[in-house]
Amino acid sequence: MANVSRRNFFKIGAVGAGMIALGSTAANADTKKVKYDEEYDVVIIGSGFAALSAAITSAEKGNKVVIVEKMGRIGGNSVINGGLLAVVHSPKQKAEGVQDSVELYMKDSMKAGRNINHPELLKVIATRSNDALNLVQKCGAKFYDKLSHLGGHSVPRTYLSANGSGSGIVIPMFNYLKKMPNVTIKRRTKFEEFILDDTGSVVGILAKEKYRFDSKLKDDDRENKTGKEKYYKAKKGVVMASGGFSRDIFYRKQQDPRISDDADSTNQPGATAGALLKAFEVGAVPVHVSWIQFGPWACPDEKGFGAASNFNINATFRYGISVNAKTGKRYMNELADRRTRATAMFKLVNDNKNYPINICDQTAVDNIIPELAEKALKAGVVKKYNTIEDLAAAYGIPLKELKETIKQYNNYVKAGKDPDFGKPVDKADGVQIAKAPFYGTKGVPKLHHTMGGLKINTKAQVISTKTKEPIPGLYAAGEITGGTHGASRLGSCSIPDCLVFGMIAGENI
Amino acid sequence: MANVSRRNFFKIGAVGAGMIALGSTAANADTKKVKYDEEYDVVIIGSGFAALSAAITSAEKGNKVVIVEKMGRIGGNSVINGGLLAVVHSPKQKAEGVQDSVELYMKDSMKAGRNINHPELLKVIATRSNDALNLVQKCGAKFYDKLSHLGGHSVPRTYLSANGSGSGIVIPMFNYLKKMPNVTIKRRTKFEEFILDDTGSVVGILAKEKYRFDSKLKDDDRENKTGKEKYYKAKKGVVMASGGFSRDIFYRKQQDPRISDDADSTNQPGATAGALLKAFEVGAVPVHVSWIQFGPWACPDEKGFGAASNFNINATFRYGISVNAKTGKRYMNELADRRTRATAMFKLVNDNKNYPINICDQTAVDNIIPELAEKALKAGVVKKYNTIEDLAAAYGIPLKELKETIKQYNNYVKAGKDPDFGKPVDKADGVQIAKAPFYGTKGVPKLHHTMGGLKINTKAQVISTKTKEPIPGLYAAGEITGGTHGASRLGSCSIPDCLVFGMIAGENI
Incomplete structure (x- = not known):
């Protein structure tokens, strides 16, 4: 096997079920010929919430576990x-x-x-x-x-x-795992292919160690030639927990051609579709793979998730308002689901080349954890103004209209009802926009979460298109799966999705 | 190869790129070992608009062509x-x-x-x-x-x-093809697997002849064991033109769990996802596979596309109205796109257990080809009433409200503007609902078209996830492809999609 070059491997990887079928006897024989470099009970692809949760649960049962992470650092999107x-x-x-x-x-x-x-x-x-x-x-x-x-x-x-x-959750999980002698954590190690036995069970993977992900490549999955091939045996199973594809320029564009190559995302650069597509090749069922979610709380003045996102999620959207900078008026329910908000914001951003401005006051900031405001102010993406006049001037918002909007919104909070956009203002704890200083930040939706993926059952087993039953030895959890969130997920529902199904995969292997 | 039983084949089919990779040398050797039962230049899967168009175009260039249709009759959904x-x-x-x-x-x-x-x-x-x-x-x-x-x-x-x-198009195409000596048409022959050579090119298929599709099976693709295996060589290429998956109970439910097993569809029973999923196994790119379209012009009083659909498309929706039977009021723009209309109708059907009633008058019927009304009346799915009173009584519609709705609608036609729902009434040729007799029919949306499928380029070549380039030897056209229609296609845009890309596949092979 050692003489199967990467190039040949790839070519053969392109060979599908047909040819393989023809080579069946030979393939069966070859299964026994695979010389594994390392043997584990459980191989876990990825190192975010789902992967760590699966690792802890399966390792606590005494399994020998390996975590395979292609990037140089642990935690994927979960840590950011x-x-x-x-x-x-x-x-x-x-x-x-x-x-x-x-x-x-x-x-x-x-x-x-x-x-x-x-x-x-x-x-x-x-x-x-x-x-x-x-x-x-x-x-x-x-x-x-x-x-x-x-x-x-x-x-x-x-x-x-x-x-x-998320680092406040990932780091303790990671430290917990590091203390377990039966857990190996491999960074810069990329999942390449599944190894299956003659019954179609997943029994191992081919990986590349010393992989150097290159974010300068337009398409790392297909262009990167680094790394050294290694075969890992998975005696009990493989868990796919490699996340979504928000940073896969080619694949995301197939689902929505409007997403430009340079469209910003809250995700880390390793969030590509490679592992997902490999699973389709072994017959995993694609579910909802055309649904991509934009996070409506990001900021165009910084890259990625940044510091403004958490400020908006916790402060401006709950305790404040988002206004059209050209009119000074609100244009959406600031607590609607993400898809609804992103659509409303894109209307301003794309049609009118006009970033909406998210606004709140000091009471709002007093209501959230101080670090969120500190980080955002330090990054310069949220700014503090002594008066509404100053804030309006800074963003070019018509002052009279903005004041009218704030007055009206404060009345809605008092009345507990927003007749304009149906924001559940009763959830704003009575906070009006009144106490100086005032905070402003530009808003823009960024690619955040890909809803679709592999169909799993309630035991985190990956379902086969060929049998409608689980593919033996193959489990998945987190963003690489599809179905849990439908067309658009709610905020704070991804972490429980990842943790719960990671845990269940661990329990069931 | 003859001793590879169906059962084993299927098991091996579950083996993916990993194992194959391992058996690479053997697999390459086996490619040469395949004993083809028949040899063609072009193998076309399916026999609807896309398949026939590809067959004519490639056969006219002198290619030896075979059309592979799993059903007992030619034409798929195109003929109905x-x-x-x-x-x-x-x-x-x-x-x-x-x-x-x-x-x-x-x-x-x-x-x-x-x-x-x-x-x-x-x-x-x-x-x-x-x-x-x-x-x-x-x-x-x-x-x-x-x-x-x-x-x-x-x-x-x-x-x-x-x-x-569609039979008025399919039958002439079929008759034209039958006269060509270099075209073979095989019915009851099912595509099973691709055959690929050692460079990953598609070079043939495994088919099952004498296949007896069994509509009594819940899942023919996975349960049907009939047919005899045959290998067809495709010297120049394989064209996937096998249609959509509106009748695939398992797969459609993964995309929308609300679709019950017995949900009616306008499609013929052979419209399953089998061929599409095989293409994903050789690395075709899934595009928009979660979008399923319901035709808003079907009728709950008959199965399938039936006779009412064409009547509604041509008569009631353009020249008449659709009303909520409980209120006698319109509830949608009868000429909106299908998704918008189906959503509006489902609101009535599901929430209120109330089939909408589509209505037009004699002038409308005089404006359409007589066969459409004759067929629908004969089938008993459209009914004729001498007066609006009789029509209202037959469907239990409040008479006063219905008369008011018609009066208002007629005014909109006169004014050339529908302020309630924005129907482009200027396209109704001035036809008001006025001349007895009147026609009524119950409406319901039925599963009609699956928007998603394989990514093709403008040459009808199937694109690979592995290379982002065409998979050599593999072409696709029609409903099995994705991307052309986005989230919801317009009526009358599927036939040009099928014909044009079938033609282009034929031109390019």
């Missing part, structure tokens, strides 16, 4: 996101007297997802979200005292990592 | 559909003085498609639609004298087959 985790029937909901239910979580998710979500998966997430919370707390993750109430959720149910970032 | 063909800059547009353009066709399609259509493919369809018209007219297809003006189109551009059905 907002650290928001929706939990149903959580201790904080009890403490705050919030009435919630599995059914309400499902209903909120289905509404945002345009009702094409797979309900059996949603139910699992909601039911086991508390177990996921326990898992990360056991690892040492800390959370902000107060629940967040995010757009599209009927009730506050969102835990916010104490440092306002 | 509405026979509507949108053409830009057509002779009839010239005769009727209609100003049209490639850009306008693209704009209309993009609007209906939610702007995710692939513009380069749309442009090809519009530009070459006249060539497609010429092709079928050369075969002897006849069309109704007058252009139809369908929902979502800015101008009349739709040719209607003289017998009001």
Whole structure:
């Protein structure tokens, strides 16, 4: 096997089920011939929430586990996101007297997802979200005292990592794993191909070690020739937890040709479609792969997720407003689901070349964890103004109209009802835009989450198009799967998705 | 190879690129070992518009062509559909003085498609639609004298087959092909697997002859064990023209779990996802595979496309109205795009268990080809009433409200503007609902078209996820491809899509 060059491998990789079928006897024989470089019980592709959760759960059962991460650092998008985790029937909901239910979580998710979500998966997430919370707390993750109430959720149910970032969850999980002698963590190691036995079970992978992801390449998956091939045996199973494809310029464009090559994304550069497409080749069912979500809370003055996103999620959208800079008027429900908000914002950004301005006051900022405002101010993406006059002048907003908008909005908060856009202003804790200084930031939607992926069942097993049954030995969790979020996911629903199905994959292998 | 049983074949089919890679030398050797039962230049999978168009074009160049159709009859959905063909800059547009353009066709399609259509493919369809018209007219297809003006189109551009059905196009094409000595047509022959050579080129297929499709099986693709395996060599290429998956109970449900197993479809029972999923296994790019279209003009009183669909498309929606049976009021723009209309109708059907009633008068019927009304009346799905009173009584519509609705609608037609729903009433040729007898029919949306599929380029070549270049030897056309229609296609845009890309596949092989 050693003489199968990368180039030949790729060519042969292009050979599909037909030719293979013809080579069946030979292929079967070859299965036995594979010389594995390393042997594990469980091979996990990726190192974000889903991967770490699967690793902890399966390693605690005594399995020998390897985590395979192509990038130089652990944590994928999980370590740079907002650290928001929706939990149903959580201790904080009890403490705050919030009435919630599995059914309400499902209903909120289905509404945002345009009702094409797979309900059996949603139910699992909601039911086991508390177990996921326990898992990360056991690892040492800390959370902000107060629940967040995010757009599209009927009730506050969102835990916010104490440092306002996913790193506050990933790092404790990673440190927990590092202490386990039966867990190996490989960075700069890229999943290349599945190895299957003659019954079609996944029994290992081909990986490339010393892989140097090159973000200067337009298409790393296809152009990067670095790394050294290694065969890893997976005695019990392979878990695909490699995330979404928001940074795959070619593949995302097939789903929406409007997404330009340089369109900004909140994701890390390794978020490509390579692993997903390999799974389709072994017959995984594609689900919802054309749905791509833009995060409506990003800022055009910085790259990626940045510092403004968390400020908007927690401060301006809940306790403030977003206005059209040209008119000074609101144009959307600031707490609507992401798809609705991104569509409304794109209308301004694309049609009118006009970035909306997100605004809140000091009371709003006093209500959130201080780090979020500090980071955003330091980055220069959120700015502080002593008066509304100053803020309006800075962004060129017509002052009279803006003042009128704020006055009207404050009345809506008082009345507990927003007749213009239906924002659930009762969730703003009575905070009006009144106390100086005032905060402003430009808004833009950025590519954030790819809803579609592999079909899994409630045991995190990947389903085959050929049998409609699980592909033996193949599991998946997190953003690489499809169905849980439907057409558009709610904020803070990805982390429980990742953690719960990672945990379940670990439990079932 | 003869001793590779179906069962083993299937198992091996589940083996993916990894294992194959390992068996590379053996697999290459096996390529040469394949004993082909038959040899052709071009193998075409399917026998609808796209397949027949590809067959004619490639056979006229002197190629030896085989058409592989799994069903007992030729024509797939093409032979049972509405026979509507949108053409830009057509002779009839010239005769009727209609100003049209490639850009306008693209704009209309993009609007209906939610702007995710692939513009380069749309442009090809519009530009070459006249060539497609010429092709079928050369075969002897006849069309109704007058252009139809369908929902979502800015101008009349739709040719209607003289017998009001796709059969009026398919049968002449089929008869034309039967006269060509270099064309073989195989019915009850099912595409099973691709054969690829050691460079990854598609060089043939494995088929099953004497296949007996069994519509009593819930899942024919996976459960049917009939047929005898045969290997066909394709010296120049394979064209995938096997259509969409509206009747694939498993696969369509993955994309929208709301679609019940017994949900009715306008499609023939062979419209499954089998061939599409095989193409994903050899690395074809999935595009828009979660978008499924419901035809808003079907009738719950008959199965499938039936006789009411064409009546509604041509008569009631253009020259009449659709009303909520409980209120007697209109609830939508009867000429909106299909997705918009289906959504509005589902709201009535699902939420209120209330089939909408589509209504027109005798003038409307005088304006359409007589066969359409005759067929629908004979089938009992459209009914004739001497008075509005009789019609209202038959469907339990509140009479006073219905009369008021009709009066108002007639005023809108007179004024040339519908302020309620924005129907382009100027396209109704001034026809008011006034002349007895009156016609009524119950409406329901049925599964009609699956927008997504394989990514092709403007040469009808199937694009590979591995190289972003064409998979050598593999072409596709029609409903199995994705991208042309975006999220929702306009009526009469599928036939030009099928004919044009079938023709182009034939030209390029």
